[in-house]
Amino acid sequence: MTSNRTVALVGVPMDLGGGRRGVDMGPSAVRIAGIEEGVRGLGNDFVDCGNVPVPEPASRTPVDPKARFLPEIARACGELRERVEGILEKGWFPMVVGGNHSIAVGTVAALSSHYHKKKKKIGLIWFDAHGDMNTPQTTVSGNIHGMPLACCIGRGPKELTHLGARFPMVDVKKAVLIGVRTLDEQEKKEIKDSGIHVFTLRDIDMHGIHKVMRIAMEIACTGTAGFHLTFDLDGTDPSVAPGVGTPVPGGTTLRESHLIMEHAAESGKLLGLEMTEINPILDNQNATARVAVDLALSALGKAVL
Numbered sequence: 001m002t003s004n005r006t007v008a009l010v011g012v013p014m015d016l017g018g019g020r021r022g023v024d025m026g027p028s029a030v031r032i033a034g035i036e037e038g039v040r041g042l043g044n045d046f047v048d049c050g051n052v053p054v055p056e057p058a059s060r061t062p063v064d065p066k067a068r069f070l071p072e073i074a075r076a077c078g079e080l081r082e083r084v085e086g087i088l089e090k091g092w093f094p095m096v097v098g099g100n101h102s103i104a105v106g107t108v109a110a111l112s113s114h115y116h117k118k119k120k121k122i123g124l125i126w127f128d129a130h131g132d133m134n135t136p137q138t139t140v141s142g143n144i145h146g147m148p149l150a151c152c153i154g155r156g157p158k159e160l161t162h163l164g165a166r167f168p169m170v171d172v173k174k175a176v177l178i179g180v181r182t183l184d185e186q187e188k189k190e191i192k193d194s195g196i197h198v199f200t201l202r203d204i205d206m207h208g209i210h211k212v213m214r215i216a217m218e219i220a221c222t223g224t225a226g227f228h229l230t231f232d233l234d235g236t237d238p239s240v241a242p243g244v245g246t247p248v249p250g251g252t253t254l255r256e257s258h259l260i261m262e263h264a265a266e267s268g269k270l271l272g273l274e275m276t277e278i279n280p281i282l283d284n285q286n287a288t289a290r291v292a293v294d295l296a297l298s299a300l301g302k303a304v305l
């Protein structure tokens, strides 16, 4: 299957809002791993829109210990929103590469705003080992990369929850969290209280990723223009993707990860794709960026046959 569209890459070298340094090199690692050649090889056009400028953590002092670097992250996400909205207005397909997962707030703000203007909603599939459902009230670390899913469904600092033209950017009933296998105690309460759909690794083990994705896409696509897939590389097993900011054992296999992407491609409902938390410092010869490229190509329709 080829897709024959224009894929527009935006890098976000965001290293604010996480614990361990290095994910700012993710966009560069993905370019070096051959994203352009891969996308073109599927019959698409490719436009590299460059990187959104993000300040170096060392050049800034976090003010709020419960939401570290919030003003800087909100500014970068605002700029990302503008760029991705521009891409959508041209009819191009946005591929956003991070950077830590806080960048998803900007991408989702863009998609939500773009479709809101057309009087449509968007669905959201969030693939992750973690919940990303903390808020400044529940966080232990103060790291904003543990909060972006909460922000997308309207829970969190106003600077992030109100980045889009619509509030909440995504209705909680149209959002699905997949791959989760570690949660903070407070975060568990947030998840239950929010009513978000969650498929843990146990659910994937019990039912298979095929069934989980079919249900997830039905939730995210019913009554919406389609869905955004934001893929945290730490959702896959560390044996597959060792170079991630916060590795957690027991993730999806390489094949399960590809099947997620293949389902997304076959649905014809994928509005945007995001690959986050690639950390070349912790990686093995850029293996994680290469996996990220292969997975992204599957989401664009690359198939074995």
Ligand SMILES: [Mn+2]
Binding pocket: 101, 128, 130, 132, 145, 232
């Ligand atoms: Mn994440």
